[in-house]
Amino acid sequence: MKARVFVTLKNGVLDPQGKAIGHALNNLGFDAVGEVRQGKMIDIELTERDETRARASLKEMCEKLLANTVIEKYEIELRP
């Protein structure tokens, strides 16, 4: 099973990189661009086949290492 984990800053936490990206897009002429927030994506291959157990294990990975939950939130996507 493959998993894709998205780690992004929590709403309300200042994202200066996202802001700089937004400014750069505006400078390139993309006037329709409003707020930009950035984050990271982590692909993980798992030997686990049971979806419930995989999800529980990924949640633990996020809480323990992949995300710093003081400032970041995470989303988990599972693919067969």
Add this chain to the structure above:
Amino acid sequence: MKSAVIVFPASNCDRDAQTALLQLTGIEPHMVWHGDTDVPDVDLIVLPGGFSYGDYLRCGAMAAQSHIMRDVKRKADQGVAVLGICNGFQILTEAHLLPGALMRNADLKFVCQPVDLVVEESQSAFTRNYAKGDRVRFPVAHGEGNYFADEETLERLEGEGRVIFRYAPGENPNGSVRDIAGILSDKRNVLGMMPHPERACDPLLGSTTGRALFQSLIDTLS
């Protein structure tokens, strides 16, 4: 005072800490590799500045999971003094020995300059040789020193006198909330700070206002 400096791959202020400790205590500190499992029996453990594990994932995140940190945590729980400087502060927050997090500097620039700090609290093993309100000048050198914690945590830190160093008015180099530069753990034996007191101990380096921090520890722990 016996001390140990933890050396991670890509620590780069471990030797600065070693030199300052040797000069001020007269005793060679133990240099302890991150893959070791035990910190020797010491009075002070220093987590030095640098870019441990190349700042992979997040600054300090990998170092917080290293073997040696289990023993650092154990010793911190037993009351041993722990001083985390710069990357060491980031490691302490990632290891949950201190609350909050250190984020990318608000203006996205790496800052490398001396800054003025105000000693907010002299009731600690780290600052007893300062007076409350003293101004000190330590260098900073970091890209991710922007301290953040939720309001509840900040109120608790302030209420318990655990905000120990604040950037002087107009000096905040990274956007840290409430100008916070250094905080103590609830038991007051763990200090994390972004500025570098170990680089302010020799007149050659422009400031000696960091000496009182180490002298405070020596007076308390020797």
